[in-house]
Amino acid sequence: MKLFRMGAVLAVLAGPAFAQEAPHINLLADGPSKTDDEKAADAARDKAYKETLKKIPDAKTSNDPWGGMRADPPKQPAPKAAASSAPRKPKAGTAAN
Template sequence: MRILSAAVMMVLLTAPAYAQMPNLNLMPEVVTRTPEEKEQDAIKDKAYKESLKKIPDSKAASDPWGTVRSNDTPKAAAPAKPKTGSAANTPR
């Protein structure tokens, strides 16, 4: 009886985890394309590439804040030098 109840408890505990597993088909059947379909795809790809060539080059990016900012960047402050000598080692 104990073995049966332990088995039932294991099934009940694993059922929610099993229910959350997605039903994925990681190995779909391989579908081959006919030569006509390959030819149509090649024609579509060629037309797409030609249409991309017809798009004009973009202009330089406009900067609406360009006149507000200055071209000079602020310089960082020089790092502080550590004190040396007897004054640095004396307790306060």
């Protein structure tokens, strides 16, 4: 029984290796070749396509990868209230040292 299993394993492993060495046969029949008019029409179509591609402007890309995630631009922080640089006067009734 072990011999049968080993033979099955070898057959499974050898199958893909044997298929690589098989002759390559094209089973699809080649279609009829194109006429001179069809070749000229294809060339004109390709030329028109390439000219159209040249007319498309290059898109400017954004450097912000998260730009689509934000709904509105970032808000500027509120300006801080200007604190006076003059020293405070002591309250009445307190002793100054």
